[in-house]
Amino acid sequence: MLTRKQHDLIRFIQQRLEENGISPSFEEMKEALDLKSKSGVHRLVSALEERGFIRRLPNRARALEILKLPEASVKPRARELAAAAAAKSNIINLDAARNAKLPEPASNPEPANNNVLNIPLHGRIAAGAPIEAFEGTEILPVPAALLGSGEHYALEVSGDSMVEAGILDGDFALILRTDTARDGEIVVALVRGEEATLKYLRRDNGRIRLDPANAAYDPQYYAPHEVQVQGRLAGLLRRYH
The missing domain is CATH 1.10.10.10 (Winged helix-like DNA-binding domain superfamily/Winged helix DNA-binding domain)
Structure with missing residues (x-):
């Protein structure tokens, strides 16, 4: 329907x-x-x-x-x-949550009630060519069931390079804050200390390869010191019109 x-x-x-x-x-x-x-x-x-x-x-x-x-x-x-x-399928409607008056950002996530957590929403992140992330901070209400243990934050996805992984332009990526990742995990990668992107991370002959999930895009190769992992994908939220 x-x-x-x-x-x-x-x-x-x-x-x-x-x-x-x-x-x-x-x-x-x-x-x-x-x-x-x-x-x-x-x-x-x-x-x-x-x-x-x-x-x-x-x-x-x-x-x-x-x-x-x-x-x-x-x-x-x-x-x-x-x-x-x-x-x-762990993808929920955010229209009401985004239109609601949001509280002031807090330094640590706090329960909004027994089922919802407020986590920081930091700007937009590219699922395409790298763009700047962490441009500001709002608060995003998230069902607690979508998050495990650890500190989390959210980023709004921009671009279509991860569509084959089910990540669409305008989705909200829920990120577990960490600086480590295994091969094949989807991560927030800070490139050369300036730009962030959401990609599969793989190690390839001494280099870091950031792989898209869209056949129209090519992998990106970097020296290990040029890429800093800033989190791993923990879940997605999607707004339905």
């Missing part, structure tokens, strides 16, 4: 295809659905593609094909059911 935004998007794509045979641009989709950014469109398109409603035609710009259409109307509880299904 689709969310209302997903339902609205596929209907809009269908309408434009029927009108002129060309699928709308991401900018047109953003405006039609009254979204704040194109990242929201990317998430909706990816969700429809994963559910088999549309597919992207390779080597063609603005090329989407509708494979099937949803039911004529969205049932009243579609959004609640979608959120409940996501929660079962």
Whole structure:
């Protein structure tokens, strides 16, 4: 079952295809659905593609094909059911949490209640080319069940280089603060003391290799002294529109 935004998007794509045979641009989709950014469109398109409603035609710009259409109307509880299904796979709806008034940052996470922890949210981190992280601090409420022992923080993901690991643009990566990692773990890597990125970490013939989870991106190679591990991925939160 689709969310209302997903339902609205596929209907809009269908309408434009029927009108002129060309699928709308991401900018047109953003405006039609009254979204704040194109990242929201990317998430909706990816969700429809994963559910088999549309597919992207390779080597063609603005090329989407509708494979099937949803039911004529969205049932009243579609959004609640979608959120409940996501929660079962440890990916939860953050709309209410992000819109709520947040408390002042604390030096250590403190329980908000028996089931929720408030952890620091530090800026954005790249799942693509490295960008700066830790640009500021807010507080993010997180279900305690998603976190194990140790100190945690969160980063908002920017980019698509980890999509094959299920990490999408706009997700919130929950990070266990640590300076060590085993080969094959997804880490926050600070590169040359300036830029941070979220990648698989591997050691390769005396070098550090940061691997994406997207065939469109190449691995990044660095000398060991150029890479500092600042945490390991512990979980994900995803906002649904």
